[in-house]
Amino acid sequence: MSSLIGWSIRNILWPYMERKKGNKIRSYMAEMKKFQSLSKQEISQYQSERLGELLKHAMKNVPAYQDLDQELIRSIDNPAEAIQHFPILTKKYFNQNSESYIANTADRSQLIANRTGGSTGEPTKFYLDRVTVEHFEAARWLGLSWSGIQIGDRSIMVWGSSIELSKNQSQIHQLKEVLLKNRTIISAYDLREENIKKYLDEIHSFKPIYLYGYPSALALLAELMIRNNLRLQIKLNAVVTTAETLQPQQREVIQKAFDCNVINEYGARDGGIIAYECPKGHMHISTKNCYLEVVDIHTKEPVGYNEKGLLLVTDLNNYSMPRIRYQLGDVVSLSDQPCGCGNHLPILASLEGREDDVFVARDGSYVHGNYFNQVMWSLESFSGYQLIQHTYEDVSLKLVKNVGSHDFERDEQYFRNEIMKKLGDVYLSISFVDEIPRSSSGKIRYAVREFPLPSTLPIVEKEREKEYTTLHF
DSSP states (O other), X not given: OHHHHHHHIXXXXXXXXHHHSOOOHHHHHHHHHHHTTSOHHHHHHHHXXXXXXXXXXXXXXXXXXXXXXXXXXXXXXXXXXXXXXXXXXXXHHHXXXXXXXXXXXXXXXXXXXXXXXXXXXXXXXXXXXXXXXXXXXXXXHHHHHTTTOOTTOOEEEEEXXXXXXXHTTSHHHHHHHHHHHOEEEEEXXXXXXXXXXXXXXXXXXXOOSEEEEOHHHHHHHHHHHHHTTOOOSSOOSEEEEOSSOOOHHHHHHHHHHHOSEEEXXXXXXXXXXXXXXXXXXXXXXXXXXXXXXXXXXXXXXXOOTTOOEEEEEEXXXXXXXXXXXXXXXXXXXXXXXXXXXXXXXOEEEEEEEEGGGEEEOXXXXXXXXXXXXXXXXXXXXXXXXXXXXXXXXXXXXXXXXXXXXXXXXXXXXXXXXXXXXXXXXXXXXXXXXXXXXXXXXXXXXXXXXXXXXXXXXXXXXXXXXXXXXXXXX
C-alpha cells in the first residue's frame, strides 16, 4: 500500500500540482542538480549576480533599506563588498520592525505567514512567498536524493512540533499525512522505555524508507533499542536528523541501532534549507538559494575559512520580504576545500550550535557549549544533561543518571571540575532529574545562556570562593 502511495505521489499528485497549481519544486530541483556540477568560479559568479540584483531591489522597494547610503552602495562593483554596508539584522530588531521589510512590490494577498518555534525565547513572525517556499523544498529533496531518497518515499518523523501534534489529533489530518505525504509521526515528547516495542511495531508496520527527526529523540529511541537488545527487521536508506545540532555520540548510537547512514540536515523555518550532508559526510551549502557570511561573535567583522563565528544568511529568492544579513543565531565555520563526492557546492566546515549556547567565562572569554557536550559524552554515569548559565557567576547543571552505573560521584566531580576550569570561579548547583525538559517545539537544548553577550568584558566586583550545591530531585 505504501509503495503504491509513493508511486501515486510522484506520478499523479505532483504532476497534477504542477499543471493545475503551478508547483515548480521539481523544476527548481532539476536546476539545482545542474547547478551543483558547475565549477567553483561559475557558482561564485552566479551568487554575485543574484546578490547584486537582490541588493538593488531591496534599496529601491523595501522601506527598511531605503535610508541606506544608496549612492555609496551602488558605486561598489563587487556585491560581496556592497553587502558589508547593510546592517546585520537581528531577530529582535526584525520583530520590532517587520512591516518595514515587506517590499512595495509584494502582493500581500499571496504572502505565506510563518513563524519560528521560539526555542530560544525569541519567536519570529515573518512572511515568505511561494517562490521562496518551493526553493526551500527543492533544496531538501535534492539533499535527500543524494542518499537515494525520492519524493513520496515513506517516512516516519520522530517529531515534537506543537503545530504538528495539535493537527494530528484529527484522524482526518493523520489520513492526509499518509495519503498526501506518505509519512506518519512518532511523538518526540513522550518516548518511554516501556513503549519501545510499540514504536518498533509501528515502524515495521509502516515500512519507512527513512526516519526523520530531532537528533536527541532519534538517539534516545536508538538507546532504548540497544538497551532492550532490539533491532529493526527492515532496512532503512538513512536516518535524517534536523533542527538540533547532531553530536558525534548521537550519530554513533543511531548508526549502531538502525544500521544505516545518518544524514544531517541544516536549516531553519526563517532560513530555509542551508546545507545537507552528502554520502562523503560533508555539509554542502544550498548556494543557489542563499548567500552566507560568517562574522566574529564579538566584533561582527568577517572571519576567514575554518574560523568559527556567527552565521548571517541572505535569502536570494525572497523578493517579497528580503532579510539581508539575517543573524540566524548559529555558530559555524566555512570550508574552502572540495568534496570527493563530485558535488561542487561549497562546504560548511562546522556547525557548533546556537549563539545562545556560547557561555561567558569570568575572565570574559567565550566557551562554546559544545565543549561540555564532549565532556558529557565521555562519562558513562549520565545519559543526559543541561547546563544553564544564569549570570556570569551563577551556573546550574541538570544530570540524568544512567541506569546500571556506579561511578556517579566520580563522574559528577569530573564534570564539575571541567565547568570550573572553563568558566572560572562560579557558583555551581547540580541536580539529578529523570529527564531533560524539551522546549515547546519539542527540541532539547543542552547548553543555555540566559543573558545577552556583553559589549565589554564583565567586571567582577570581588573574588569569591568556589561554591556548589548538589540537589536530588
